[in-house]
Amino acid sequence: MRRFPARARLPLLAALLLSPLITPEMAWAVPMPEKPEVAGDALSPALTSSTQIWDAVQALPDGRLILEAPGWLGNPTPQLSVSAKGAAPTPYPNxxxxxxxxxxxxxxxxxxxxxxxxxxxxWVIDSGVPDREKPPVAGPKLIQIETQNNTVQRVIELSPNVLRHGSVLGGIAIHGNTAYVPDSGDAGLVVVNLDDGSAQRFLDHVQALTAGRPITTPSGTVKAPDGRPIAIDASLIAISPDGQWLYVQPYCGPLYRIATSLFDDPDSTNTALQESATLWYKTHALGGLTVGPDGTLYWSDVTTGSIDSYTPGRIPHHLITDPRLRWPGGASLSGNTLYVPASQLDQAARFQNGHATVQWPVTVYALHLPDDATSDVLRK
Known part of the structure; x- marks a missing residue:
């Protein structure tokens, strides 16, 4: 990234400090309520698997569910599948x-x-790294799939210049013609121009993207095959509906917010970018992060087996805690229903001395939110 004189960053920093969107009253986040807002009967099974660990789900507008079953968890193929109205999943797009x-x-x-x-x-991000403990077998790429005719429209192979030794690109957020992809293996953020495929790397090793503690679950600290506690850099990412704010965190938390305008500003220095990340909420380890059409964030809490939400006005809502939500993963909002897989990811063989302890089936749950959960209740 280009470097600019110190004087070039003064107007930018002043704008950030004086921005009406970050006020003193917003500096202190409200603690997460202890009492859940919905009962256990609001959580119902939508789909199950007795062979795959699904770590993320994406609801399509027509009601189909796209399911992610990464190979590094020991899953058999397919890595991506689709299910229509509870039917058995089939490989996607083919x-x-x-x-x-x-x-x-x-x-x-x-x-x-x-x-x-x-x-x-x-849009799918493929890291090219089937095993984080081994070298990559291919370069990373972005794949665009047209969901109406179920065909691959584009493949964007990312330049090696945006990678570092140990890079594992994971997670993706898109607004307009820009994709934001965090590096979970060597903390950083890759910003991709989807028009021409060009990419730049920002925020190397800043606190907002770097894991500072291991991942914990109700059963304890998650450890690698060699016994070391696992700490994964930024892999959870979402963007506000207007494209102004990027929400990102290392797997362990906490959650940060970054103004996307900084990546397009020619006066943005490395120092200004590093100082731009605002601590947004002191989250636990999260398995998924998504944003609703009103800007409300929804996350699945691995540490407590919960689903929570957080409004643009920084009001937290504890939606549900349920023993069925064992390592809740990447969720997707469709109307007033939030789909989330209980992936049991920490029970995969690589975390259990080579012998999976998953309690089959792995289940995607539908969390039926209250009628006002995406409007007045979350903005009160």
Missing amino acids: SRWNTDAGDPAQRFVAITGMTLASDGSL
Whole structure:
């Protein structure tokens, strides 16, 4: 990234400090309520699997569910599948893209995130790293899938210049012609121009993107095969509906907010960018982060087995805690229903001395929010 004289950053910093969107009253977040807002009967099974660990789900406008089953968890193919109205999942967009062999440019190597763009297309990030403990087998790429005709529209192979030793790109947020992809292996943020495929890297090793503690669950600290506690850099990311704010956090938390305008400002210095990340909420370890059309954030809390929400006005809502939510993963909001997989990710073989202890089936749950949960209640 270009470097600019110190004087070039003064107007930018002044604008940030004087911005009416960050007021003194907003500096202190309200604690998360202890009492959940919905009872256990609001959580119902939507789909199950006895063979795959689904770590994320994406609801399409027509009611279909896209399911992510990454290979690094020991899953059999497919890595990406689709289910219509509870029917058995089938490979998505087709079997060829879900094969284990062949040209890496024409198949999924290691899916690490997906998101639905405003035009209805599904964007997938493929890190090219099937095993975090081993070197990559292919370069990272973005895949755009047209969900109406279920075909791959574009493949954007990312330049090696935006990678570092140990990079594992994971998570994706999109607004307009820009994609934001965090690096969970060597903390940083890759910003991709979707028009021409060019990419830049920002925020290397800043606190907002760097894991500062291990991941904990109700059963304890999650450890790697060699016994070391696992700490994963930024992999959870979401963007506000207007595209102004990027929400990002390392897997362990906490959650930060960054103004996206800084990435387009030619006067943005490295120092200004580093200082731009605002601590937004002291979250636990999260398995998923998504944003609703009104800007409300929804997250799945791995540490407590909960689903919570957080309004643009920084009002937290504890929606539900349920023993069925064992490592709740990447969630997706459809109307007043939030779909979330109870992935049991920490029970995968790589975290259990090579022997999976998953209690099958893995279940995607539908959390039926109160009628006013996405409007007045979350803005009161």
